[in-house]
Amino acid sequence: MKEHEISREDAMAKALKLLSGAKTVFLATNGSHGHPNLRAMAPVKTEGVNTLWFSTSRGSSKVDELAHSDKAVVYGYSPRNMSEFRLWGSVEVLDDAGSRELVWAEALREHFPEGVNDPNLLVLRFSAVSGMYMAKDGKSGVFEA
């Protein structure tokens, strides 16, 4: 596979386009017993490819995992044409009212019946350091976020 055939600017633009069109991305963390872990998640807010916010519940395994290692990868792909992107970075677990307000939507009430101040509602803020985009034909590019 030939690497870095797409310029940094183009790779970042294409990753952003994929991210913007994705209802679901995949957040991988360092799990327990030396295994990685991952799950499908819907970003509730994004700023470019740099920062992604997610909601989660306090009892989630990822909250424990992120307490041990904040290193994470966000992955997304287009099932239509199998292009894909990765964002490497770290995740902060936020537990303040402002962050909860930032991610709150009424659709969350199913899981957080007490609403925006539900004590089980936590916020994950993923901050990217770098990223990559790969097209279906294998052409790829990396970028700093």
Add this chain to the structure above:
Amino acid sequence: MKEHEISREDAMAKALKLLSGAKTVFLATNGSHGHPNLRAMAPVKTEGVNTLWFSTSRGSSKVDELAHSDKAVVYGYSPRNMSEFRLWGSVEVLDDAGSRELVWAEALREHFPEGVNDPNLLVLRFSAVSGMYMAKDGKSGVFEA
């Protein structure tokens, strides 16, 4: 989140059903610089939830990653109802004619023009040790594979 409300047998059966219906699963590995890594992949053959085979190319980053750590997780989910499964295990990288024949399909020729004996074609065999299934409502169960 309440854990283990689904029996082992039922959790394994439901994970197998999700896996059997999945065109795409997500394979997470221990990547570089302490980050996990992951990608969408199509299993080319499965035996229950125990063993999954994938094809890959010799130049793939996952081949390097698996040489450093064979620990991996296979994740799948239903976009329709957000139920999900995980299989924890390890991956062997196979480079023999029999394994290549096991995974070969003409659709691979796009990436491996020399066919079943293309020297870039490698086979990943994932062997599960344990797994989990979680329904949309958060009810979950674990099982030994």
